[in-house]
Amino acid sequence: MKAKEQKPWTVERTVGHLVEIRVNRLDSTDEVKRFYDAIVKLGSTTPDAVFLVDLRTPVIFAQPVASAVIELMTKANRVRKKTAILLAGEHAVFSMQLARLVKQVGDPKRQTFTDPNELLEWLTDSLTEPETKRAKTFIGAYKGLSSAS
Numbered sequence: 001m002k003a004k005e006q007k008p009w010t011v012e013r014t015v016g017h018l019v020e021i022r023v024n025r026l027d028s029t030d031e032v033k034r035f036y037d038a039i040v041k042l043g044s045t046t047p048d049a050v051f052l053v054d055l056r057t058p059v060i061f062a063q064p065v066a067s068a069v070i071e072l073m074t075k076a077n078r079v080r081k082k083t084a085i086l087l088a089g090e091h092a093v094f095s096m097q098l099a100r101l102v103k104q105v106g107d108p109k110r111q112t113f114t115d116p117n118e119l120l121e122w123l124t125d126s127l128t129e130p131e132t133k134r135a136k137t138f139i140g141a142y143k144g145l146s147s148a149s
Contacts, residue, residue: 008023015130018134019049020134022054025057036076039076040075043076044079050081053083053086056086060094074105083110084110086114088114095114098112120139123135
């Protein structure tokens with residue numbers, strides 16, 4: 001499925017307090033606002049929410065969108081316990097942009113990863129066994145993005 005045919009993003013909870021977020025694109029600040037509203041809505045109804053964000057589909061954010069994403073990350077702190085962001089190692093420019101944005105927000109409870117195993121290890125103390133199993137499934141669905149979104 002082509003990028004424009006995919007949903008721009010998804011925010012879902014399937015098991016426990018694991019909130020699965022997949023981003024294909026954020027084209028405008030209005031899109032970031034809709035994305036933020038979905039995150040807050042689900043995060044605020046999920047006690048001790050743990051956000052697992054799949055950002056392996058590379059997109060370079062325009063400066064206004066990048067600024068809106070920084071604001072989103074800062075505001076979303078109040079509705080989650082921890083956030084793990086998975087990036088694709090082969091997309092260096094995008095990965096560096098996201099790492100810079102995460103560093104700019106300055107929250108030790110939010111980390112970026114290119115290795116899914118390191119990400120899962122970092123989340124170990126925050127997930128139950130069923131949540132860990134679901135996180136592995138969610139991460140593994142990357143190549144089947146069109147059917148998973």
